[in-house]
Amino acid sequence: MxxxxxxxxxxxxxxxxxxxxxxxxxxxxxxxxxxxxxxxxxxxxxxxxxxxxxxxxxxxxxxxxxxxxxxxxxxxxxxxxxxxxxxxxxxxxxxxxxxFEPVIEDRERAALLETALRSLPVEQREVLVLKIWAGLTFDEIGTTLEISPHTAASRYRYGLGQLRRQLTPVLT
Amino acid sequence: MKTPWEDLENELHRLAPKQPGDRLATRIEARLKATVSDTVTGTRPRALLKFCLPLAAAAVFVALLTPLLNDPEADTPPEEKQLAATNTRAVPNVARPPDATPNPAGSLRRVGEANYLYGAADEGVVYGDGDTPYRRIRYQFLDTSEWQDEASRAVVRVIVPREDVLLLPMNVY
Incomplete structure (x- = not known):
């Protein structure tokens, strides 16, 4: 047994x-x-x-x-x-x-995304990672990072906003 | 309803985080095995260190002292000894010259001996005493010895696997 x-x-x-x-x-x-x-x-x-x-x-x-x-x-x-x-x-x-795992299609775009992600402040990056790739809720992210769910959601929005600002001139 | 970030989120989702290598699984397995054996024997790492380290130190001391006591070239100048020691460390698996020690059980005589290092694995960081970190390295050896029957001249080779685990203290700044 x-x-x-x-x-x-x-x-x-x-x-x-x-x-x-x-x-x-x-x-x-x-x-x-x-x-x-x-x-x-x-x-x-x-x-x-x-x-x-x-x-x-x-x-x-x-x-x-x-x-x-x-x-x-x-x-x-x-x-x-x-x-x-x-x-x-x-x-x-x-x-x-x-x-990230190497991608077959659109390598350049994937590399740009990763570079932009790396350039974010760590507070935003860790929230993005936990939300997008770990699939945690903002409540769970708050518990993990010892911040309020509201702060987690704000950092997530700021992070995405900053990513979009960086990527828009390059990707469009 | 589509959020302003949805395209970007989808694009990020398509990136797959890199899988950890096999090395990580091996290290975790080794740590978990150590945990299970600690649980079974009821010992704790700190207790193990407390009792095993002095024993290991004593064993190393005896191992270092024995060749000195039996050294036929005890009168060799220190410079030559230093050079010899350096050369020996550079080639750790050199077979010792055959010795003529007869086997007390019969007519077998040891004619050769060699140790082969065939594996070394970095098992990561472990915590020994309190928060002191150590890097644990596991070495795998094959200790071989050859014995010859004096009557028939037949040679028997004995191979014994051996594992050494080394805890290297890490500097904490």
Whole structure:
């Protein structure tokens, strides 16, 4: 019985990672200095979430984003000095590593979208990521980012507005 | 009713976030396995570190001391020893010269020994004592030894897989 439970748990986490991994990584990249650190954060968040879920099976997967956010905040606090020195490197690494799967059609347009998204302030970017790719509601986004749902909705509108302003001259 | 952002939202939706690589799944699996074994044995990482680290340190100390005590070239000048140590680190898997130690059980004699590193995996960051982060690296070795029967000259090779887990403390600024 224990073996069966362990097997089930084993396959369950893989399914969960398959379903949420890409979105978690994208969200972690909004918080992290580089892709490697983003992966470290996702790993830590996933393991903590999974351990918590063993005691409380009712924990919903969107809580994973809260774990990512908290771990990223803790790490940023610990490594602030180091991070500020790595700003230039961060940009270089980010440029060399896309956030999205390569698209077959209209690559140029996709690249423009990604570049515009990267240029947004992090507060707007993280809301956009949680809304569009993670599929969270503004209430859930508010809980994850510890802001009110109203603030989340405003940041979302501002973010989209800024994206449109950047893209309109290029794409039309 | 169409919102002013709908076209842009649809366009963004078409971008698929990049999937994490297999490396992440491997690292998570390793961490979860470690968690399960901690749960089964009832130990906690901090307790493990508290008791295992001194034991590991003692084992390393003994391992370092033993060759010194048995070193036939104990009188070698320090400069030559340093050079030899540097060269040995550069080629970690060099087979030791055959020794003539007879097997106490019979006529088998050890004629060769080599350790092969065939895998190394970065398992990510773990937290040991409090908030101290460590990067955990897992090395996989094959330890081989060759034994020869003195009568028939037949050679037997024994291969034993071994895993070493190294916790490298990370600097926190």
């Amino acid at each position: 224990a073996t069966m439970d362990q097997d089930k748990a084993g396959s369950d986490w893989q399914g969960l990672l398959q379903e949420w991994g890409a979105r978690l990584l994208l969200f972690a990249r909004q918080q992290a200095a580089d892709p490697v650190e983003a992966e470290d954060i996702v790993q830590e968040a996933f393991v903590r979430y999974w351990k918590s879920r063993l005691d409380r099976p009712d924990l919903s997967p969107p809580l994973l984003f809260t774990f990512v956010r908290r771990i990223a905040t803790d790490r940023a606090r610990q490594w602030r000095r180091r991070q500020t020195g790595l700003d230039a490197l961060r940009i270089e690494v980010a440029n060399g590593d896309g956030w």
